Amino acid sequence: MKCCCLGISNLPPSFFSSSSSVLTGKCRFRFHYYYSPPNKRPVRFRGFHALRCHKMYVPGFGGASPESKAARNLQDFFTYAAVKIVLAQLESYNPEAYQELMEFINHNSLNDGDMFCRRLMRESPRHKSLALRILEVRSAYSKKDFEWDNLKKLAFKMVDESNTRLMREYVTETSHLENEQ
Known part of the structure; x- marks a missing residue:
């Protein structure tokens, strides 16, 4: 199994059970199993590793990104x-x-x-x-x-403008409520 932040990990099949909540995101390996060179005995578990992935975990896509x-x-x-x-x-x-x-x-x-x-x-x-x-x-x-670069620019611009507009509306709304009280 490849991990987006730590390279190759070989996890046992039992680790992929549906009850495992660890395996739901893109960067999903909280602990890794490593295998040493063929002439040595495999090291099965090395403990917890901090997630070093810079991507956000986005739940709710049914295993898809x-x-x-x-x-x-x-x-x-x-x-x-x-x-x-x-x-x-x-x-x-x-x-x-x-x-x-x-x-x-x-x-x-x-x-x-x-x-x-x-x-x-x-x-x-x-x-x-x-x-x-x-x-x-x-x-x-x-x-x-299709202009892919233009799509990216427009998406960034629309998200930023929408965030600004929504925050502005919220501030205006809360200031009106405070003035009424």
Whole structure:
């Protein structure tokens, strides 16, 4: 097992029981098992080590990281963007396919991008070609057109602005309450 802060650790399978609350975060190894060179007897337990990871522990993602949850949401967003791009292309040169895709969208949710594409592929051979086109556009958009650096800057800016606004609202609210009393 790799630890994000201490390198390789070989933990016994019994350590991974569901009752272990230690193993729920990204940096989850509070104590390590080390194995010495092959010619020596293994040292099974060396005691507690302080967590030296600079990442925050984020509970509640079912073993996944927040980044994987965000990536899943981005994938669904890329599917949505790809559908909009394909619709715009079809509207100008293939109104019949545009109409078919619009009807399909009206009856199927775009909230889960993979499920949407799966259903679209199974609808008919004509819909299958639309689904394959959406998958190609989704891939191309995420790799070439989406501005990842801009996303990071906007996310930082939005969090900072939101924090400032919320703190300002709270201070204003509490000062009004104090003035009323």
